Amino acid sequence: MTTKTEINDATKALYLEDSYLKDCKATVLNVSGRRVELTHTVLNPHGDAIAHPQPHDKGTLVLGRKLLSVSKTILEGDRILHYVKEKPPPVGSEVGCYLDWARRYRIMRNHTAMHIMAQLALDICGGRINGNLECRDHITHIDLRDCKTEDSLAKRIEREANKIIQEDRKIKIFYIPLKEVQEFIDPRKAESCVIPSNVEKVRMVSIEGLCSDICYGTVLRSTREIGHIRMLPKHNKFFEEKAGGNKRLAFVVS
Numbered sequence: 001m002t003t004k005t006e007i008n009d010a011t012k013a014l015y016l017e018d019s020y021l022k023d024c025k026a027t028v029l030n031v032s033g034r035r036v037e038l039t040h041t042v043l044n045p046h047g048d049a050i051a052h053p054q055p056h057d058k059g060t061l062v063l064g065r066k067l068l069s070v071s072k073t074i075l076e077g078d079r080i081l082h083y084v085k086e087k088p089p090p091v092g093s094e095v096g097c098y099l100d101w102a103r104r105y106r107i108m109r110n111h112t113a114m115h116i117m118a119q120l121a122l123d124i125c126g127g128r129i130n131g132n133l134e135c136r137d138h139i140t141h142i143d144l145r146d147c148k149t150e151d152s153l154a155k156r157i158e159r160e161a162n163k164i165i166q167e168d169r170k171i172k173i174f175y176i177p178l179k180e181v182q183e184f185i186d187p188r189k190a191e192s193c194v195i196p197s198n199v200e201k202v203r204m205v206s207i208e209g210l211c212s213d214i215c216y217g218t219v220l221r222s223t224r225e226i227g228h229i230r231m232l233p234k235h236n237k238f239f240e241e242k243a244g245g246n247k248r249l250a251f252v253v254s
């Protein structure tokens with residue numbers, strides 16, 4: 001388990017407060033090459049493990065009548081940087097910050113599904129999560145270790161996940177004091193957990209009746225929005241053997 005300083009000291013990360021916020025107003029704080037730092041943003045960067053390996057957002061900055069495409073958003077230290085294709089806006093200017101919502105919503109559905117699948121995989125197959133939860137905008141995977149790997153168990157995970165989706169369970173974001181965080185961490189997920197340091201409170205995501213995880217990503221309000229989960233076999237097997245003894249489960253949402 002590692003520690004990490006709090007993200008977003010410089011830029012107000014509005015997506016942490018509301019995953020459904022699609023735009024905001026902001027002032028340009030800094031420009032370096034094509035990288036623009038803002039006072040506020042609705043774009044979630046691709047960060048390190050603290051933010052979960054969730055793909056970065058894309059979007060548009062609006063300066064007067066000019067539209068600037070944001071092709072990438074990254075977390076660098078405590079700063080969120082927006083890469084624009086066009087000439088960056090000057091420092092101090094007021095811009096509109098707009099999210100590519102279709103892309104983000106697909107990511108949110110995958111990311112929320114990942115929380116469900118990780119918990120069910122542990123409950124059904126045993127073992128532990130090996131630090132590798134890779135949520136992309138289409139295929140998402142979970143790496144387990146020391147677990148059972150029968151195909152029938154993978155199908156059971158899929159069935160139970162889709163049942164949880166149909167039950168439309170509520171998803172909540174809440175904060176807990178840093179000193180209490182150890183009580184909330186499932187030791188089987190500890191390797192995939194990064195606990196922020198130098199913060200008083202840690203952000204958690206809970207899925208009703210299933211799990212609570214440290215999470216700095218964007219999630220849905222309820223499970224029904226995920227749609228449907230389908231496991232993807234590789235070479236006709238659901239558990240793919242990876243280097244170092246990892247067993248990989250891959251799935252898509254539709």
Ligand SMILES: [Zn+2]
Binds near residue numbers: 111115214215
């Ligand atoms: Zn998460």
